[in-house]
Amino acid sequence: MEAQRPEAVGEPAEPGLDLSAPARRRGGTAHGQGPVLAVVAIGGAIGASARYGASLAWPVAPDGFPWPTLLVNAVGCAVIGVFMVLITEVWAAHRLVRPFFGTGVLGGFTTFSTYAVDIQRLVSGGHVRTGLAYLALTLFAALAAVWSAAWTTRRLMAWRRS
Template sequence: MTAPRPTTFNEPTDPDVDLHVPAQRHQSWRGQRSIVAVVAVGGAVGASARYGASLVWPATAGSFPWTTLWVNAAGCAVIGVFMVLISDVWAAHRLVRPFFGTGVLGGFTTFSTYAVDIEKLVNGGHPRTGLAYLAATMVAALAAVWITATVTRRLVAWRQQ
């Protein structure tokens, strides 16, 4: 038995659906509505939380954008825990991952604000701060997801003994 071939962005996840046939295209969309809806709602929740953090801890022009760095690192830490729990510990409802993982955490963590912050720093005459921020966010985000996933896996294994 062979492993299923991974799908690409342009092909449907259901091999019986031919997107060149309009009726099947419509049928494929109908099956995705609930997923799109929970991602949208989760995204609104996550983006609102990120916006709230920027109001509580605003960054001044030209200064290091600590709030965005910590939001991204915290979001990645939660992603590390969440992904271990829903893949190794319990079978989540089919809408949990799109709602929380893609929606809430995708809306909370922010590549767009990260990129805009770097652009503002560089264009504002602070290229070293922009470069430091670029590197620090990348390191913090990757370290956060790796550390929390590793710790969560170990805690789950220890608890199951």
């Protein structure tokens, strides 16, 4: 069975990305994927460096609760909530802003892999309840952060317009 391409089902892989234009698919124009890949890579390096800096500034003992990762993920999700409201509902952003900041910087800053390793470290170290609490708390904090940041940003933008 052949896998369906996004354009075959009528939805782009990324909002605003038109895969039906052959020149874009090949990357043969200035509007190709090369600039997108470049800004994602640069943004990712910036975000990952910031996360690494946070881990150096706030080290965690081997059996300690991974507060820095939880905080980084919650802050990153809050910033994603603000950012997505601003660029989708308030301002028209350049086509490279979202891949640079959203996918690159914030994708590099937030970390599912460290979250998973922290849970595995806690559980294998005999701290099963702490690992499960961390699993649930991070999920709750991330969802609450993105929702509350988006909600607050919408309210502030509405208040500013009135």
